[in-house]
Amino acid sequence: MDDDALTPLHPAHRTVLALEAALASIPLLVGATAVDLAGELPFGLFLFPALLVAAWVVLGMPGRRYRSRGYAMGEDRLRVVRGMLFRKDTVVPFGRVQHLDVEQGPLERYFGLATLTMHTAGTHNASVRLPGLLRADAVAMRETIRSHIKRETL
C-alpha cells in the first residue's frame, strides 16, 4: 500500500475547489477594498496583499489540494487519503460501515460530482468523506459497499 496505488479524484474537483476558494475570498477582497477606500493611506495598501493572497488561494492551492487527495477501492475496504500539510490516510473496512451518504452541493451538482460519506461506529473517524467523485461512480461505490453491510449490532 503506497501512494502510487491511489486513484486520483475527478479533474473537475480541482475546478470546484478553485470556485469554492474564490467564493471564500470575496469577503476578504471586499473588506480590503473598503478599508482602502475609507482610510487616509495610499490606495492598494491592503487590497494589493489581499489580491496576492486570493490569487494563491484560488490559483495555487486547489491544484495542490487536488493532488494531495486520492482513494483506493479494495476488495473489502476503501482507503481515503487527504491533506497537504497534515496527511491523513484512512482505511475503512466495508464490514465496519454503519451507513452511507451520497451528497451533492450546488457546485458539485453543476459539474456532476458527488461526495461519498461513510459513517462508522468509531468515535474517532465517525464519518469519512470522499469528495470529487463522479456521481455515477459514487452511487456505484455506495452500492458495492452497501452489499457488504449486514445487520450487526455493536
Added chain:
Amino acid sequence: MNGTPIPLGEPRRTSRAGLLVHALDSLGRLALPIVAALIATGGFGGFGLLLLPVLVLPAALSLAFHYLAWERRTFTLGEEDIRVESGILSRQARSVPYERIQDVSLEQKPLPRLFGLVEVRFETGAGGKDELKLAYVTRTEGETLRRLLRELREGTAEVGPAGAEAGPVEQPAEAESQPIFAMGNRRIFTFGLFEFSLAVFAVLLGLAQQFDFLLPASIWQWETWRDLAVEEGSEANSLGQRIGAISEVAQAIAMTLGLAGLVLIGLATGLVRTFAREYGFRLDRTPRGFRRRRGLFTVTDVVMPAHRVQAAEIGTKWLRYRFGWHWLEFVSLAQDSKSASHRVAPFAQLEEIWPIIREAGLEPPPVGAVWHKQSLRAWSDSALIVVVPLVLAAMAVIVLADHPVFALAPLVFAVLAAFGHWYGWKFHAHALDRGQIYLRSGFLSPQMKLARQVKLQSVEIVQGPLARRRGYAALKFGLAGGSLAIDRLDLAEARRLRDAVLESVCSVDFSRLPQSAR
C-alpha cells in the same frame, strides 16, 4: 414472557408514587428560600406570613404541572421497539428499537428509594444526553422491564462477532450465582484510604462564599487585617518577630498537628466518598452480560452486554500500584453516568482482573508477546522541539542578563523535558497477538489498553510535515465509544500494524456468516 405483569402493546404510565417524589423534591428545594425569606422579613409575624403564598404557589403549580405531565406520559412495549409518548400541549413520541438499546440501567436515588421506586434508563449510545428514561417505576416493574427487554431483544437476529459470545449465553435463567467480582467493606476501606482527597476544602470555600452574608463584611477588606496587624504589632514590630517569639518546639508541634489534621480530613473524605459510591459493589456475569450493583445512598444497577465491550483499560496510580491495586474499565458505546467507560472493577489485584477480562472475550497479553517500542526518532524530535528553545533561552540569559544564575531555570526545564521524553519512549510499547492489540505506557503507574482487532472500525495514519520528512506517523484506530491511538511510530511499523489489523478485520467477514443464527 411467562406471567409477566407488563403486557405488550398496551400503553402504561409510570408509577403514581413518583409524583410524591417530585413533590418532596421541589419542597426540599423550596426549604432554603423559605427559611431565608423568613429570616429576612423577621419571622412569621406580619409581613413574613404574606410572603408564604408567593413561595407556595410555585410549588403547587409545579406539582400540578408534574401531575399533568405524568398523566400524559405513557410508554408502550411494542413488537420491535419501546415507545414513549409525552408532552402536555406539544406531544412527543419517541421510539427506540430494542436492537439499538445498549443496556438498561436502574438507578435508585435516596428519595425514590424510600418509596421503592427506580429510574430506568435505556442506553442507546446517543451520547448520554438524549437518552430515554422512565422516572419513576416501582422496583419490581423496573426489573421486569429489564428482563422483558432482554427477552425481546433475544428474539431478534443477533449475529454477534464470531466467538465473542463464547460465554454462558445458553443458560436458561439468570440465576443469582457467585459474583465474578465483589468488594467487601474491608476492601472498600482500603480503597477509601487511597482515595485521599482534599476536595472538602473546596466545598467549604464555596460554602463560605455562599453564606458570606452571615459573616461580618469587614473580613473581605484588607484594611481590617492591616489595622489588626498594626494593633498587634505595636508590641512586637513584625509578624516574623512575633512568630520567632514563640518557642520553636511549640511551632513544630502546631505544624505537625495541622498537617495531621489535614491528612485526617483528607482520609475521611476519601473514605466517605468511596463508601457512598462503592458500598456493596458486586459484578455478576449474567447470561446477557455484566451486571454491576453498587452504592450506599444512590444505588445503581447496570447491565452491559458482554459482546458490546469494545476494549478494556487497566489503570492505576503510583501509590496504589506499589500495593498491586488497579482498576478495570470497559469501553463501550453506552455511557456510565458521567464517564464514557464502565468501571467494572474499581480496586482490584491483577489476578482478579484477568478473569473479568476473559469473560469479556479478551485475553491478557501472552508471556511470549513481542512488545514493540515507539519511534525513537519521533520522541527525540519532539524532545528537541522543546529542549532547543529552552537551551537557547538559557544561553541568551547568560550573555545578556546581569545574573547568569537565572539561566538555571530554563536549563532545569530542559533537563526535565528531555528526561520526560526519554521516559515516554522507554515505557510506551504495543503488541499484536491472538487477534488483539495491546498498548501499555508508564512505569510508576502503568496503564494498559486491550482491544480485539475485529472490534476496530477504521484505521488512520496521520503525518504532519515534520513526521513526513522524518519518516514517522501517528496511528489512530476508530473505536466505538473510546479512543485507541499510537502517537509516534516509524512509518513502516505503522503500516505493518495497519495491514495486520485490517487483515484480521476483513478476514472475519460478517456477510459470509450464516444469517440463521436464531
